[in-house]
Amino acid sequence: MRAAGRTRRIAVIAREEYRRTLESRWLFLFAILFALVVLGLSFLGLAQSREVGFQGFARVTLSLLNLSLFLVPLAALLLGVTSVAGGAESLSLLLAQPVTRGEVLAGKFLGLGAALSVAQAVGFGGGGLVVAWNAGSAQAPGFLALTVLSIALGWLSLSAALLLSVIWPDRLKAMSAALSLWLLMVVAYDLAVLGATALLRGVPLQAVLLPALLVNPVDLVRVLTTLAVGSGALFGPTSAVLVGFFGTAGGTALCVAVLALETAAPLWAAARIFRARDW
Secondary structure, three states: OHHHHHHHHHHHHHHHHHHHHHOOHHHHHHHHHHHHHHHHHHHHOOHHHOOOOOOOHHHHHHHHHHHHHHHHHHHHHHHHHHHHOOOHHHHHHHHOOOOOHHHHHHHHHHHHHHHHHHHHHHHHHHHHHHHHHHHOOOOHHHHHHHHHHHHHHHHHHHHHHHHHHHHOOOHHHHHHHHHHHHHHHHHHHHHHHHHHHHHOOOOOHHHHHHHHHHHOHHHHHHHHHHHHHOOHHHHHHHHHHHHHHHOOHHHHHHHHHHHHHHHHHHHHHHHHHHHHOOO
């Protein structure tokens, strides 16, 4: 009975968070943006060659990949931060209800994650259906892999955002920390890895590259999506190393486990801090 009551309370909080999030216009625009980008990349992908018309999923997936890796973590981080940080009055009112802090955090995480996932599914799926109707479904598994991995990256980024929010309840500080984390994951981390590989020339490439890719979820999603499309050769000299590891069933299972751990660990830490902090 106690577990059923806990589940019911979490579901109520998640449902309310989901409703409020979907009512925001910017998330709706986020979905529309992805749908338009998918259609634009497919229809105008060869415009420079004076060929206009819908192209298949291979070109669309690789072109959409970098945009997804930029926008999805940013949207999820800002969404998670604004839901908790700076909302002392609404949060205090919620905590005054007969619910635990762990239930509040779990409900917010599930509601926000569900809303973001719906927006991504509508954006990717709507555009993908039009592309499939006009250009066929060849290479559609790669596009599907990008969609699933982008949704997973959104949940992971939401988890990190909730942790930042409970560490810095002030919205300005939390947003600054979120933007700093986004810049680190998307831009600065790759530069640091390139510098490390240049300095450690005597060390085998896989000894540096593989752990580095596992640490940063953005790079991990990039590699997994590129391999799913079958374009591992784009990695150049590192292709054999990456395909040999990530292209196996064991490597894929390890990547999934790492993404799950990188989602659960910040959420667990956020729950611990949230219970101890005075709101």
